[in-house]
């Protein structure tokens with residue numbers, strides 16, 4: 001009864017709002033690109049980047065190594081043997097000498113590689129490596145909290161990419177700017193209707209936004225918060241800092257407020273996105289889609305139970321929006337047994353405890369889709385986006401505190417994700433750069449997908465080897481790769497920004513969420 005009344009009020013409000021918007025929006029919609037906007041996910045960066053002529057043949061993590069962890073450099077060259085030195089950059093003194101270990105020929109880049117281990121050096125400082133036949137490495141550090149600034153930067157990247165929101169100098173420094181993309185968007189089938197859908201995070205440099213992507217990013221951030229909440233403070237220097245709510249949740253709420261605007265108040269369906277006509281500069285609403293509505297449902301439900309202790313009224317509003325989305329799916333698409341439907345059902349079950357959702361969850365976990373896309377994929381390609389969604393739902397089911405949770409299904413899930421982790425570790429062991437994607441060493445997006453899985457497993461069973469594999473991937477991202485490029489903002493002597501801005505991990509909205517996930521695990525010890 002109550003819900004009917006609310007939806008009547010909303011319908012009336014919606015009708016009222018629409019009558020006021022029949023003219024073309026007064027304010028022109030300007031889609032300017034700024035340096036800090038997330039780069040397009042659609043334009044694939046070229047791998048044949050130009051590398052500066054003078055690159056050392058010693059590959060290190062150009063930020064550095066945490067104290068108490070394994071430390072290793074990779075040397076390139078056919079005649080590299082003997083010993084190498086680690087030199088204190090300030091005093092010029094050699095602090096450690098060790099043997100170079102031959103690792104043989106790497107056909108992928110037509111190069112001979114060797115390893116230099118210096119784990120024994122565990123004193124904070126700034127260093128470089130030197131070897132007679134190879135020369136010197138770039139500088140790097142050893143320290144306790146070296147990766148904390150990266151975690152902060154990756155989290156703040158969402159604040160700096162807030163759309164339709166003014167960034168003040170106080171919080172954004174030289175990235176300060178006026179609110180952007182504040183004009184209204186037109187309906188695809190009737191340009192006389194327009195809607196205020198400002199807000200959310202940029203996804204590319206033009207202002208296009210995909211609802212499914214935005215909701216999935218929010219879901220990744222929420223799982224990271226749920227597993228590694230100690231990594232997230234209320235002091236990351238965003239406008240909401242100091243409000244007693246972890247800043248990551250404030251940021252997700254900012255994203256969710258935009259998602260709410262993308263839900264059709266009458267039907268509960270969620271518009272698939274906002275696309276821009278490059279010629280006219282007009283923004284268009286895309287029709288509601290099943291995938292966007294399901295992902296919306298999942299993340300709204302998830303946020304509702306995680307946010308309940310901070311703002312009960314807003315949490316309830318989110319759950320109500322999730323419920324409307326769920327009913328839209330049921331009415332328009334029936335029981336569609338795909339991964340996003342499963343994820344939505346899992347989160348609705350966790351948020352409400354209702355048996356009807358649990359029945360869908362267990363049916364999916366016993367079905368063909370789950371078997372084929374998840375259980376049987378070992379040894380194949382790196383997990384694709386659909387597997388990630390299954391993982392989001394499956395892990396959430398594992399975390400559900402309810403007597404009705406099926407223990408047998410939970411142990412099946414555990415078994416499968418452990419096999420994933422073993423597979424990723426095994427691939428990393430045989431790779432000369434110690435990363436999971438053997439044949440495509442520079443496909444960072446596949447590596448990040450693997451690290452998302454491994455970070456989740458490492459939370460469940462914290463394991464020395466998994467921790468080391470995750471750190472080796474951070475070393476790879478920060479310069480211990482064949483091109484000696486750092487793909488992380490403000491890190492490294494050869495930074496991706498000097499080569500191709502699209503290569504930056506933090507410039508890609510979904511990849512940045514996975515990086516944040518990794519870093520939240522590393523900085524909290526799992």
Ligand SMILES: [Zn+2]
Pocket residue numbers: 162163164180181202207
């Ligand atoms: Zn904008």
